[in-house]
Amino acid sequence: MATVVLAKELQKNLAVDGSLKPRAWDLLSKLMADQDLTGLDLKIPKGARDPRVRTARVTDNHRAVLFAIGSDADQYYLLVAIRPHDDAYRYAAQITTQLNPTNGVLEVLRDLTPAPPVPLAPERTVADDRRFLVPFLAAELKSVGIMSELAERAVQIRDVDELLKLCETAPRWQSNALLDLADGKSLEEVRSSYSRPEGKSARQDVPTDASNPDQLRDSLSHFSSRMEFVVVEGDEHLRRMLQGDFAAWRLFLHPEQRRVVEKDRNGPYRVTGGAGTGKTIVALHRAAELAKRNPAARVLLTTFTKNLAHQLKAGLRHLADPDTYARIEVCNIDQLVRDVVGRATGDRLAILREKDERRYWENAVANVPDLSAKDRAVFTPYFLASEHKQVVLGMANHDKHKYLEAYRRGRVSIDPSQKLRVWRIVDEFRRLLSVDKCTTWALTAARAAAIAQSSDRPVANTYDHVVVDEGQDLSPAHWRLLRAVVASGPNDLFICEDAHQRIYGERVVLSKLGIETRGRSQRLTLNYRTTKQVLKYATQVLVGETFQDMEEEEESTRHYRSLLAGPDPKKYPAHDWDDEKRYIVQTVKRWLVDVPAPAPDSLAVLVPDGTAVVEVIRALERAGVPVTEVNENGPLDPTSVQVATMHRAKGTEFARCIVADVQSEKIPLRWTLEQASGHDQADIERKARSLLYVACTRARDQLVITWAGEPSRYLPSEIQQGPPAK
């Protein structure tokens, strides 16, 4: 038997070309068995820089690139790529493998020559020169283990795009370390983040000989090696990896993520970060960590939407052992609300949909006498629903006097007499609901919070730990409920949020709701999902708007980085909706026959509303494309091309995405905007921008934007136009 080690990079090669999987299975099983390798056609490429490098046959067109290390008794195969034939040979000739002499991390070094033309200038002499992105001397970078040529180039760089380009071919830990330094981390922090685990920090312990199987084994126990490589543990493990089970690829947390997951906190803790920075991964690991540490702990993992809660459950099942998984409760916040009220009162609740609620607000306004024209202009259903949810229900009790004094920062200003009239409308709204024996989600959440807060109900302190993903979408009543159901103490609340992705509620301030996270938060900035081309485009969608997080800090995209590269986003301005659908169908069909062919479920079309979902599905079905809708429980058929509303796309990711129907009427939704007052319009606009940002950041490798007529004004202008539809 031989030990097979895979570069995690391979996951991508295999995910995009399903047909390679059975052949990769044959190759890897043979390597693991280490018998009869003749069919693999192992070859040493001409001019190879490393005598251990080989290529092996995968298909007629594809070859694997691997290193053969050790000998019969203790054989290692390190598989680093599967590429088209000529490309594989070229690549194999360029690469070498080593254990980093400073920290012992396993590395594959690529020729740095194709890196951007940053001149090799004489070494800088001023270490803290702010004009440079990585404010250190090359010698200092080398002292933490950055390879010489990379260090010398990195210290000359002034622009983040150049640094990202340079990092593309660097070993994973080295590029992460350079980005950490560019983000203001000290050399000492970086040294300790990527150094050997405790007890193995002495210089003489560092393994340095990659040809020695003992030292290679030792290096593979190092978490920085495991960020980039995974050891195949047997047939079952290999089968799960080839099925695309991401847990089987042993996603290894970045040191920063690991600290966030593992450290004890003396109270609530908040993690912020842009799309794709690993907040969900961190939330999953945190929930599993807390449950594992204490088998008696009651852990709740929750989020806003139902389909994201389903995904969290699926992710947790892969990540945690069955016992830990069984002890973590996962549900969306409305489910918790329903459970708390149902258990305490036995009531069967008829809860209105948001769009039906509007009618009740209109009737309440009509029934309240003596409203001025100015009142009517401000008291739109949109204003009243959000005033009710954010301010009235944010208070612990339904009390007119408290409302008159209530904290309303960030909301449209109204004078005390208007507040009294709002109160009358709210009372009338509630009366109308009770006549019809129905309620709203916001009222039910407030009721659940009140139940949990009351001392005579056994709901308070039901949990020891609550972990929240997508916290930016929760309302004040949700937070009051969560605060009440979790016992105050160490590690009680762990909250992930991204203010740029707030597409449901309005911003809340946690400290005003009894949840103090100031001084206890961490920002994640490295994007693991999206290419830098897609990320740059998506962040431009947000330009022109300001966003604040749940502690009233301004949220910025300035530090978001990606080390992944891919094609620039494309746009297609269609003549009309039929032309746009034709283009969508052609693009999806073209993608499906690409070489290598992507798995259909790695492709998605995201649109603003349900009507467009139905129409796009119909167009794709007519063209014979296997296609499915994503509903609140996830995709109906998880193996087909997915079509979803942008709201449903929250928390998902796809290799290639078409974000369609991005027209001015729909983003922002024209009729909602026209019926809202000035202040509410600003909020609608902010959410619409966020929605487009969410949609664009679902694309891992390739993004296409389409529209007919006038495009949404949030679309950045400078993007390349795709080939016209035939």
Ligand SMILES: Nc1ncnc2c1ncn2[C@@H]1O[C@H](COP(=O)(O)OP(=O)(O)OP(=O)(O)O)[C@@H](O)[C@H]1O
């Ligand atoms: N340390 C890591 N190494 C490799 N991949 C990672 C790491 N952390 C996260 N990822 C991957 O990055 C992608 C995005 O992660 P995740 O969904 O957790 O981000 P997020 O911040 O919750 O994104 P969003 O807010 O956009 O939903 C996922 O494919 C995840 O597996």
